[in-house]
Amino acid sequence: MSLVSDHERDGTDVLVVGGGAGGLTTATHAARRGAKVLLVSAGPLGGDCTHTGCVPSKTLLAAAAEGASFDEALSRVHRTVARIAATEDERTLARAGIGVVRGRAHLLGDGAIDVDGHVLRSRHIVLATGATAALPPIPGLEAIGALTNTTVFERRPRPDRLAVVGGGAIGCELAQAFARLGTSVTVLEGADRLLPGEDPAASSMVTAALEADGVRVLTGTRVESASRQDGVACLHLGNGEDVPADEVLVATGRRPLSEGLGLEALGVEVDEGRHIVVDRTCATDVPGLWAVGDVTQWGGFTHVAGNMGFVAAVNITKRHRWQPSRKVERRVVPRVVFTSPEVAQVGMTESEAADVGGRVAEVRLDDVDRALTEGRTGGFVKLIAGPRPVLGTLGGGRILGATIVAPRAGELIGEVGLAMKTHMFTGRLAQTMHAYPTWSMALQQAATQFFFTTHGAGARPASASPTGPLPTVDATRRRSQTPPAPAGTPTA
The missing domain is CATH 3.50.50.60 (FAD/NAD(P)-binding domain)
Known part of the structure; x- marks a missing residue:
């Protein structure tokens, strides 16, 4: 008997609607915690990120940076998508104990959904239908066959x-x-x-x-x-x-795929943009109905969808009511623009930090030895810190956020996120030994500015209206005119 038939015969603990990042994460973690899981998907497993979003776009960027031709780049895109999609297919899910039903779901209420005329029931239903590209209301735009991220990676001649x-x-x-x-x-x-x-x-x-x-x-x-x-x-x-x-x-922009689910009949709350409204446990206002990822008001990033899927799975499968519920992390959400150079940000921006007495340490890449060795000095690290309750600026205060423009900004931002997640004193980041010469030393150099003046720069108050980039100055001249960094390290 097929896995899906076993689920239908024995009953399902969790019905997940949507096979993208949020749905797959929910299903996987719920199954690992002993739940009987059935996943319903109208589109390819892996969703937008695998097929039309993160994976193809970053592959195209990498191929272009390496000097590939357009045809070579597109071929690489399709090979990479196929390879990653193979790790998210039905066979892989079956080995994890997850059944898959193909079709479109419509909520019926009382733990039931209709999938193309077939009724499935479960104690918990998780909506993870994602989002899609939205065309602005510009006359003629749709008629000219405008591309979006869902169609731009299809094989076609390179446009001039x-x-x-x-x-x-x-x-x-x-x-x-x-x-x-x-x-x-x-x-x-x-x-x-x-x-x-x-x-x-x-x-x-x-x-x-x-x-x-x-x-x-x-x-x-x-x-x-x-x-x-x-x-x-x-x-x-x-x-x-x-x-x-x-x-x-x-x-x-993008719009959530919430139409046609039957939300209105059940009284599910949605916002003005048709996003499903959930609380930090990923629950909707309808008992037993949950939502994760881009279809909710907190969507927009694959990693957020994954975090929400994990949170929903843990809360659905907890064995005792007295156990505390997991909650979505909203304070530390990194984002990256994968241009060259990359732009990465987490936590507060400088203008936001100005409202809470924040201070800013800024290091230009032409003061970072690794950037000089690679000849890639266009960028900066901007680290933001603020006072702690009661303790104030002791130990440099706490890290509130960062903006990084650098060749590997997306990799660097994780260290700042960890510092924020663990409520780290800024001094701890300044004291942490970083290998030389690495890009990450720029973070240590920035953190040190909250204690000393280095390369002629020190921390400054955050501005509500930050200006553009600092003027370009010859790196050798700047370094020769400023004293070396102190031999000691700050004590937090």
Whole structure:
């Protein structure tokens, strides 16, 4: 008898709707904790991250950076997706004790769902249906066949000209990748700078990097309409300019896949954007109904979806009511823009830290020996600390956040996240021995600024309106004019 039939015959403890990062994590951890789990998926297992998001985009970026041709890059994308998808397929889930049903689910209430006419029941239902790319309401955009991250990786000839609508993380990453693969790229962003949610200095450096790769950047630009004639797409801007392109890629946002689930009939709370509202345990306001990942108000990142899936699985399978519930970690959520250089951020930004008396230590990469050895000095580490309750700034206070622009910023940000998670004194990070010469020494150098002046710089009060990047100064001259770092280390 098939695994699915066994589940249907014996009953299911957990029904997971959605096979992306959130759903797979929920199902896996619930099964490990002894639950009978059935996963319902209308799309390919692995979801957006594996097939149309993180995996293909980062593969394309890597291939472009290595000088691959467009066809070689796309082939590498599809090989990588296939390899990772093979670790998330039905056979793999079956070995973990998880049954899989293909189809679309609709909530019926009282622990039941309809999957294409077949009713399944469970004590707990977890909605993990994710999100998809959303097209803005620009006349003609849909008619011209605009691409999104769900379609841009399909095999096709390389476009000679690509217009990217949206200067957020996805837009910047794909713009740089296509430019390095030989396409003429124009990025159009309605805000006054790229990456408007990031530190202004980070935005400036990414803009400079894209322009160095030949990308034309238009900020403060509104696209009024779109048309296509004789195979050429054209974006009509609010300033009267027309931007012609062979293809148009839209990267302006995503919408949750919450329609058609039957939420209204059950009275499930959703926000204005149609995200399912959950508390920090991942429970909805309907008993026995949970939600994780991008379909909720806290989605947006694969790692958040995974964390929510783990939290939901633990809370669903706890054996005693008196056991404390797990809660989603909202204070320490890292994010990374995988351009070159990368931009990574966790915790408070400088402007947010200004409201709580935060202080900022900033190290330019031209004061970091590893950056000098590799000739990649365009970037910085900005570490933010603030006073502790009662203890104030003793031991340098506590770490509140960081913004890093560097070739390996995404790897560096984890150390800051750990420091925040463990409520570490800033002095502990300054005291921790880092191997020389490494990129991570920049974190130690920044933490040291809360105690000493190094390379002519020390910690300063956080600004509510931080400016752009520090002016470029010759690294050799700066280092020769400043005293060496103290031999001792700060005591926390």
